[in-house]
Amino acid sequence: MNYDAVILDVDGTIVRGEQLLAGAPDGIRAIDDAGCKRLLFSNNPTRGAAHYRERLAAHDLTVDPENVLTSATVSAAYLADEHPTDPIYVVGEPRLRAILEDAGLTLTDEPTSAAVVLGSIDRDLTYAALEAAIPALQAAEAFYGTDPDVIIPTGSGMSPGSGAVIGSLEAMAGREVDAMLGKPSQIAAEAALERLAVPPERTLMIGDRLNTDVELGRRAGMDTALVTTGVMDRDDVAAAEYEPTYVLDSLAGLAGVLE
Numbered sequence: 001m002n003y004d005a006v007i008l009d010v011d012g013t014i015v016r017g018e019q020l021l022a023g024a025p026d027g028i029r030a031i032d033d034a035g036c037k038r039l040l041f042s043n044n045p046t047r048g049a050a051h052y053r054e055r056l057a058a059h060d061l062t063v064d065p066e067n068v069l070t071s072a073t074v075s076a077a078y079l080a081d082e083h084p085t086d087p088i089y090v091v092g093e094p095r096l097r098a099i100l101e102d103a104g105l106t107l108t109d110e111p112t113s114a115a116v117v118l119g120s121i122d123r124d125l126t127y128a129a130l131e132a133a134i135p136a137l138q139a140a141e142a143f144y145g146t147d148p149d150v151i152i153p154t155g156s157g158m159s160p161g162s163g164a165v166i167g168s169l170e171a172m173a174g175r176e177v178d179a180m181l182g183k184p185s186q187i188a189a190e191a192a193l194e195r196l197a198v199p200p201e202r203t204l205m206i207g208d209r210l211n212t213d214v215e216l217g218r219r220a221g222m223d224t225a226l227v228t229t230g231v232m233d234r235d236d237v238a239a240a241e242y243e244p245t246y247v248l249d250s251l252a253g254l255a256g257v258l259e
Ligand SMILES: [Mg+2]
Pocket: 009, 010, 011, 012, 013, 207, 208, 209, 230
C-alpha cells in the first residue's frame, strides 16, 4: 500500500451543490477498504466541520468532524496561535466571523484599531465596506486571506470568490497578503498532516483544482490526484506546469490507485 491517508477536497470532488457526484461513494469506500485515514479539506471560508458531516450524511457518507478542515477553521486555528488577543478586522461573511469568535478570537469593527486584517468572500460586499477597510489596512500589521479562489462556480455560472475580494484589499493596501491561510498554503498542509498524523510521502491529496488542491500536495511533498468532476479537465492538466500524479475521471478511480 502506497498511502496511509487521503486528503479530499469536497466541492467538485465529492459533491456539486446538493448533488453527490458519480463515483464518490465508490471512491470513499476504496479509501476505507484500503485502511487509509481520510480527511476532508474544503476551501469554503463560510463553513465549519459540522456542516460537512451533515451535508454528507444526507448522502449516506459518514464523516467524523474531527477529520474535516475548511479555510475558515484553518484560519481560526492559525490566528488563535499567532494573534490570540489582537483585534482582527474581517472583510468576510457572518459565518466566518462566527467561526473566528468560537475560536476565542477578538474581532473589531473599528478599522483604526485593527492589528490584523482578514479578507474573504463576502457576497454582501459593498463599496462602503471596501472604503471602511482602507484605514484598517493602514493600521494593521498583519494581513491575511482565507483562500485564493478568484472565481467560483455557482448554479448558474461563476461568481467572485475570496480571491477577488482579497485582490481588491491588496490593491488598496499596496501590498500582498502575508499569507493565504487555506489551500494551497504550507499552513493548510501542516494543519492537515498534523490532524492525520501521517507524513506527506504517505499521503495522497485529491481535488478538482490544480491551483489549490494539487498545489498544496505538490508543495508539501504529497502525491496528488486531480478529478475532472469539478472545475478543471485534462486540457488544464496538459497546460499546467506541474502534473498531478494521477488524473481521474471521478473518485471511483481511487480504487485502482489504492489497491
Ligand atoms: Mg473543489
